[in-house]
Amino acid sequence: MFSTLIEFIRDHYRTQDFIPLHAPVFRGNEKNYVAETIDSTFVSSVGSFVDRFEHDMAAYTGSPRAVATVNGTAALHVALRLVGAERGDYILTQPLTFVATCNAIAYCGAMPIFIDVDRSTLSLSPKSLSAWLEENAYLDEHGCCRRLDNQGVIRACLPMHTFGHPADLNGLVHVCNDWGIALVEDAAESLGSTYQGQHTGTFGIIGVLSFNGNKVITTGGGGMVLADEKIASRAKHLTTTAKKPHTYEYVHDEVGYNYRLPNINAALGCAQLEQLDAFINEKRQLANxxxxxxxxxxxxxxxxxxxxxxxxxxxxxxxxxxxxxxxxLSVTNGKGVMTRPIWQLMNRLPMYANASTGELTNSLWLEERVVNLPSGIRLNGP
Structure with a gap:
């Protein structure tokens, strides 16, 4: 069985060399656009390609606005700040995720609560979420969701669309609305994925994308905040060191972050975005x-x-x-075909070992069984 799979993968990628899990492919305008930024000297956080990348990504996803950041983790951090996450708060999330999801929570001084996933989506389960809240939370007189045991504020819910497969968004939106909890979507892996015809990352108050080197499209490193105009304006202010516009004075009105995406990276992103639909069609064909x-x-x-x-x-x-x-895992990697297990559950990591959890039956079951296969685009196309 494994030999048949390895043979299929080698035939697909047309090589007997090492096959990575997901390598970037540059076969469009990448070199031209990057060269343009170099010629202009605008290679840092100001430049036409940053504005263009944000505009084009908002149009692609159907989000009212998009704000580019240096990476997806920075976008997650800012997103949680924008919904009010602060020290001592709790954020509901899934244990089956990449560590960046939880690290962004920690950056705010907040603490994760791990809720089980559904096997059908690999993402946060609305049923498990509702069950945990019914047993462990209440709404105070101001409509704020709090823990029963210590009255701590449950500020937000942060599901992650695992491997690009959308979570049960209708279910999650319904539960979050009932409990007055802000929904922030970690859509780092799901650019181009839709739920009932609507792009992931646009169902919650804020959505977050990633353009790391192993994503569907890449800017080398980069991320994006998807939100309405008011929240996006705050996001841009925070990610630009909270500097108020002025002809020459340096005026910063709050603690901000140097999180803006450089123009040279945005140039790469613009070229990649032009090819996104073709990339996804090829990836879906590979899945079939x-x-x-x-x-x-x-x-x-x-x-x-x-x-x-x-x-x-x-x-x-x-x-x-x-x-x-x-x-x-042993056979494929031994044959030069890169495969990887799913992530170790976040509540097993030392920094999150004391976090509260619900029943994690599905997460534990998947952790024992899931393996990722090579999924990149072929360099020379179909």
Whole structure:
């Protein structure tokens, strides 16, 4: 079974060399646009490509506005600040995620509460979220959600769209509305993914994207805040060191962050965004081919949830058990085909080991079984 999978992957990528999990591909205007920024000397946080990248990304996602940042983690940090997260608050999130989700919570001095995921989405479960809140939270006289045990404020809910597959957004929106909790979407992995025809990252108060080197499109490093005009204006102010506009004076009216995306990175992003639809079509075709290759095997290929269109950022399979997972990882990597396990659950990491958790049955089950397969775009196209 593993040999058939390896042969398929090598045939797809047309090489006997090492195959990475997800490498960037530059086959458009990347060199031209980057050269343009160098010629202009505007390579830092001011320049036409930053404005263009924000405008084009807002148009692509259907967000009222987009604000570019140096990376997705910075965007998450600012997003949580913008919904009022502060020291001592609690943020509801999932344990099955990349560590950046939780690190952004920690940057605010807040603490995560880990809620289980659904197997159908790999993302935060509305049913588990509602159950935990019913048992552990209450709304005070001001409509603020608080913990029953210590009256701490539960400020926000931060689901992550795992591997580009959208979470159950209708369910999450409903629960968050009932409990007066701000919904912030970690859409770092799901650029180009839609839920019932609407782009991920546009259902909550704020959404966050990432353009790391291993994402569907890349700026080398970069992120984006998606929000309405009022919140986005605050985001831009905070990420530009909270500097008030002035012809020559340096006036900063609050603690801000040097989080703006450099123009040279934005140039790369503009060129990549021009190719995004083609990239996603190729990735979805690869997912279909994986599904056919694995049909009838012991490995279960993870497909997009009903009513969703996934970008299939990382293709993944569910193994029968931990032993099969470890064997698959050993054999593929030993043959020069890069595969990776899903992340270790966040509540197992030392800095989050004391965080509150709900029942994590699905998260534990998936942690033991999920393996990511090579998912990058072919250098020379279809």
């Amino acid at each position: 081919e994986y599904a056919r290759c694995l049909s009838g095997s012991e490995l279960s290929f993870i497909t997009e949830p009903a009513g969703c269109r996934s970008n299939y950022w990382l293709n993944a399979v569910i193994c029968a058990d931990r032993q099969q997972r470890d064997e698959l």
